[in-house]
Amino acid sequence: xxxxxxxxxxxxxDGHLFQVEYALEAVRKGNAAVGVRxxxxxxxxxEKKSTPKLQDSRSVRKIVSLDTHIALACAGLKADxxxxxxxxxxxxxxxxxxxxxxxxxxxxxRYIAGLQQKxxxxxxxxxxxxxxxxxxxxxxxxxxxxxxxDPSGTFSAWKANATGRNSNSMREFxxxxxxxxxxxxxxxxxxxxxxxxxxxxxxxxxxxxxxKEQGLRQLEESEIDAIVAEIEAxxxxxxxxxxxxxxxx
Amino acid sequence: xRPSWRMRTACGRRAGDTxxxxxxxxGNFPSTFEIKRVGSNSVEAFEKLKLLSRxxxxxxxxxxxxxxxxxxxxxxxxxxSQSVKKIIEINPYMLGTMAGGAADCQFWHRNLxxxxxxxxxxxxxxxxxxxxxxxxxxxxxSYRGMGLSVGTMIxxxxxxxxxxxxxxxxxxxxxxxxxxxxxGSPYAYGVLDNGYRFDMTVEEAAELARRAIYHATFRDGxxxxxxxxxxxxxxxxxxxxxxxxxxxxxxxxxVVPTPIEQEMVDAPAA
Numbered sequence: 012x013x014x015x016x017x018x019x020x021x022x023x024x025d026g027h028l029f030q031v032e033y034a035l036e037a038v039r040k041g042n043a044a045v046g047v048r049x050x051x052x053x054x055x056x057x058e059k060k061s062t063p064k065l066q067d068s069r070s071v072r073k074i075v076s077l078d079t080h081i082a083l084a085c086a087g088l089k090a091d092x093x094x095x096x097x098x099x100x101x102x103x104x105x106x107x108x109x110x111x112x113x114x115x116x117x118x119x120x121r122y123i124a125g126l127q128q129k130x131x132x133x134x135x136x137x138x139x140x141x142x143x144x145x146x147x148x149x150x151x152x153x154x155x156x157x158x159x160x161d162p163s164g165t166f167s168a169w170k171a172n173a174t175g176r177n178s179n180s181m182r183e184f185x186x187x188x189x190x191x192x193x194x195x196x197x198x199x200x201x202x203x204x205x206x207x208x209x210x211x212x213x214x215x216x217x218x219x220x221x222x223k224e225q226g227l228r229q230l231e232e233s234e235i236d237a238i239v240a241e242i243e244a245x246x247x248x249x250x251x252x253x254x255x256x257x258x259x260x
Numbered sequence: 261x262r263p264s265w266r267m268r269t270a271c272g273r274r275a276g277d278t279x280x281x282x283x284x285x286x287g288n289f290p291s292t293f294e295i296k297r298v299g300s301n302s303v304e305a306f307e308k309l310k311l312l313s314r315x316x317x318x319x320x321x322x323x324x325x326x327x328x329x330x331x332x333x334x335x336x337x338x339x340x341s342q343s344v345k346k347i348i349e350i351n352p353y354m355l356g357t358m359a360g361g362a363a364d365c366q367f368w369h370r371n372l373x374x375x376x377x378x379x380x381x382x383x384x385x386x387x388x389x390x391x392x393x394x395x396x397x398x399x400x401x402s403y404r405g406m407g408l409s410v411g412t413m414i415x416x417x418x419x420x421x422x423x424x425x426x427x428x429x430x431x432x433x434x435x436x437x438x439x440x441x442x443x444g445s446p447y448a449y450g451v452l453d454n455g456y457r458f459d460m461t462v463e464e465a466a467e468l469a470r471r472a473i474y475h476a477t478f479r480d481g482x483x484x485x486x487x488x489x490x491x492x493x494x495x496x497x498x499x500x501x502x503x504x505x506x507x508x509x510x511x512x513x514x515v516v517p518t519p520i521e522q523e524m525v526d527a528p529a530a
Contacts, residue, residue, distance in 0.1 A: 109398060110391030118383060151385070151419065 030138055031131050034087075034162035037140035038174060041086035042073075045173040045181055045204045046144040047189075048157040049197030053146040055084040056201045056218045058176070058209045074219040074229065078103040080147050081119055082219060082227045086175025087141030087162075095139055099123050116147040120158040120166050128164025138162045142174040148223045155221075171200070177208035195238075198230075202238055314359040314442025315476035315483035316346055317452060317469060318413045318424055322459045324493040325415040325422045327355050328469035330444065330477050330505070331485035333362065342485040351376055353496040354392060354416030359441040360409035360429065368410060372396050389416040389423030393433055401431030411441045417492050444476030444483035451475045462491055466500045474512065477505040 023029060043058040057073040074084045077099050085092045102122050106114045114122075123143060131138050142161045149156060159174065160166040171189050173181035181204045192200055198220055209215050216239075218230045230238075316329040329346035332339060346358040348369040354376070358365035375395050379387040387395075393414040400410060410429040417423070426434045426441070438456060440448040451472040460468065466489045473487040487508060489500040 109394055110388070111394055112388060112391060115383065121382075 028131060028163070031163045034138040034140045035142075038087040038142045038162065039176065039178070041088070041141065041175045043173065043175040043177055043181060043205060043208050044073075044084045044086045044144055045171070045185075045201055046084065046146055046157045046159075046169070047171040047185070047192075047197050047201040047204070048146070048155050048169070050191060050193040051155070051222065052194060052197050053148075053155045053157055053221045054197050054201040054218065055082060055144060055146055055221075056205045056216060057084050057086075058205065059215050059217045061215065072229075073217055074227075076227045077119060077145075078113060078147075079226050080113060080150060080221075080223075081116060081145065082147065082221050083143050083145050084219075085141045085143040086178075088139070089141075091139040092141050092143070095123060095126060095141070095143070098126060113150040115149050115151070116145060116156040116158060117168075119147075120145045120160060124160040124164050124166040126164075127160060127162055131162070131164060144172065144174060146221055148221070153223055155223075171204075173204060180207055181205070199238060199242060202235070203242055206239070206242065314346065314411075315440070315444025315448050315473055315480060316357040316359050316413065316442050317438075317440035317445070317448050317472055318357060318415045319438040319452065319456065319465075319469070320422045320424050321457075321465050323462050323465070324417060324491060325355075325424055326465045326469045326489065326491055326500075327357060327413070327415045327497075328466075328473050328487060328489040329357055330473055330483045330487055332477070332483055334482045339484070344485070345488075347488055347490055349497065350392070350414070350416075353386070353418070353492065354389065354414065355490055355492060355497050356415075357413045357441065359411040364408050364410045364429070365412055368396065368399065368408075369412070371399070372414075386418060388418040388420065389414060389425065390418075390420075390435075392416070393423075393425035393427050397427045397431055397433035400427065400429050403429070404431050413439050413441060415492055417494055417496070422492065440472070440476075442476075442483065444473075444480035447479045448472040448476040462493075462500075466491060470501065470503065470508065471512070474505050474508045478509065 042060060045056045047054045055074050059073070062068045062071070074082060075096055076082045077096065081103065083096060083099070099119055099122065103114050103119060106112070106118065123145065127139050130136050139162055142159060145158045145160070147156055148154065157169050157172065158166055159169055159172050171185040173185065184204050184207050185200075188200065188203070198218065202216065202218060205216055214232065216235055218235055219227055220230065221227045314330070316327075318325060318327040327347055331342060331344050331346060333341040333344045344358075344362065348356045348358060348366065350356050350369055350373045356365075356369045356372070358369075372392060372395060376387045376392050379391070396412070396414065400408060408429040410427070412427050414425045414427060415423070424436060424439065426432075426436060426439045438452060440452060452468065455468045455471070469489050470487050473489075477483040477485070477487065484505055486502050487505050488502045491498050491500050
């Protein structure tokens with residue numbers, strides 16, 4: 012087995028591409044990221060590890076925009092992410108130049124995934140160690156979209172998804188609690204999913220909301236704190252309601 | 261130095277006109293109106309464009325786009341063909357006209373058709389007329405100065421409605437509502453500009469195009485043959501008519517028997 016993970020262009024005897032699988036491991040160790048698609052908004056959330064006191068937190072934006080109507084969040088190697096994001100941004104503009112139209116979310120996801128795949132089939136390079144969550148609105152139909160790519164180069168569309176650390180528990184939570192939402196409800200759902208695996212508080216969560224009219228907007232720490240407080244209050248009320256009937260009986 | 265643009269075609273170039281989208285002319289393509297002659301190949305290409313017979317026109321109106329062309333090909337003073345297809349069907353909802361070198365136009369239009377189809381397959385939606393014309397103009401720009409001779413109009417119907425672009429082998433691309441390209445274009449423009457109204461019916465528009473092509477073939481020796489008229493609507497293109505211009509002449513100007521003023525009679529036998 013160890014012989015087959017040096018040059019990634021080779022398969023192992025049982026059909027594995029080990030470098031790709033190791034890249035997926037790197038993703039699993041990256042910070043949590045979640046994306047939720049609503050009817051008129053799409054929300055991206057990432058876990059923010061506590062910033063050192065002297066670091067300027069604004070320079071470590073984890074949710075970035077690729078174009079006025081497309082945004083991306085990722086889990087995994089941040090340096091790889093920077094390279095991929097730069098190439099995607101260039102492709103967004105190049106598309107605007109060649110066909111005089113903005114990219115669709117599907118197109119740019121396909122491009123990023125294609126790039127990730129290329130690096131699994133070339134000599135002397137390693138795959139990109141990141142999974143990206145790409146959100147945006149279709150410039151023609153106005154429909155919201157959420158896509159996910161991974162180091163192997165596959166991509167698919169999702170109603171809600173999570174990647175990075177503890178993504179399985181977040182995904183389970185989303186599967187149990189997802190329903191069609193809009194506006195603030197979608198934001199709350201995303202934060203609730205993140206709170207499953209992250210210590211609560213605006214300091215540890217970064218949220219960005221994309222709307223068709225206003226594009227991407229990063230929420231302030233105070234806004235996040237307010238929503239977290241709302242969620243806690245709702246949780247407490249639900250707990251109390253659960254306990255009350257049992258008291259009567 | 262007079263821009264060679266003026267010598268070659270008679271495209272809409274008056275500022276403030278409805279003939280072209282001035283943003284494109286000034287913003288994206290500043291070079292279009294200041295083209296200097298670059299390289300000897302393009303000079304010959306210019307000359308070719310000027311001499312090769314064409315009378316092609318296209319215009320947008322309320323119901324869609326009308327595309328019309330003659331069908332004569334000439335080599336100097338020799339008419340090599342009277343039945344050339346100058347309107348090329350790129351796909352069921354887009355047409356291209358041929359002006360300049362026949363081989364260049366045919367090849368690159370087919371190539372454009374391939375690219376449009378690939379775009380459809382990859383993106384699960386039809387390409388826009390804007391996108392298709394931009395693809396073609398980028399290709400032609402990359403061959404700039406190498407002697408390609410293409411002066412084509414891309415007309416079609418997409419999600420944004422009717423679209424009409426003029427694309428040439430210099431890499432220029434103009435969006436507009438009325439274009440005519442070729443040696444017969446000045447004559448066609450005269451009739452077209454005079455009779456044009458935005459709110460015509462399809463039949464009226466087709467008749468206008470037919471008359472414009474006829475008049476171009478009447479005065480320009482290098483245009484002739486059959487006047488083909490196509491209409492592009494929301495359901496795609498449809499060929500409206502293909503009339504021999506000789507017959508059209510007698511339709512528009514039927515022979516009027518001249519009144520006989522004096523008649524010779526046989527002298528009575530003496």
